[in-house]
Amino acid sequence: MKSSAGLHFKTYLLILLMVVFGPLGNVLLGKGMKRIGAVSIATPSDALDFLSRVVTSGTIWLGIGSLITFFLAYMLVLSWADYSYVQPASAVAYGMVALLAHFMLREVVTPMRWMGVLLICLGVLVVGHTPPRTTEPS
């Protein structure tokens, strides 16, 4: 990997986009679905009603847009950066989701849930520090 300042800058910028837009997308989906309310998809007409309420929700579309931005940033950064360098960002995302849910949705995140999230972040970091490829390229 080249060590130019420009390469570092665009790598950090795209990882920042990933860390912000991935969790933001999930939180916006959560907010949109809370507005729609609990769904029942017991019959085909229920499922169609659910689908129509989802596709007419602006918040859901903002969430989908955020997740697409996350995915594009993820794909782009992987075109030059190592997977094992980028992957730990997905660990930070679990903490970000809890933070955003607390501040944007006023969700109560208990100390026990924070502890669970912290362990998940640690586990994802450990997974990220293993060789990214264990099979021969086809």
Add this chain to the structure above:
Amino acid sequence: MRDIIFYLLIIGAGTGGELCVTRAMKAVGEVKDFRPAALVGIITRALRVSWMWAGLTLMGTAFFCLLAVLSRENVSFVVPVTALSYGAGALGGKFFLGEQVTPRRWAGVFLVCIGVTIVIMGRR
């Protein structure tokens, strides 16, 4: 019970979808040319692989199950629980894609599973 089915579908269909997409992209081959015209060609080739369609169907199923669960549960609960996909992914990688899952990777997956268990136990 219904929620457990939804969570199983989010984790199972989501991970299954990612594994199918990975298998399809492995069949397409390593992407070396990132010019727009080349990328369109790669996407077209990927869409001719049946694994890609299986993957997109499974990922779509997981997405709508996620929406259904988010209509009832807090996002700060749902997203950590979906981290169990790291366990499903390690199993799928080993048995479906023939990857070697190192002890260290299993240790990471184990930590994730403990974290998810704590989140579930702390559910209010």
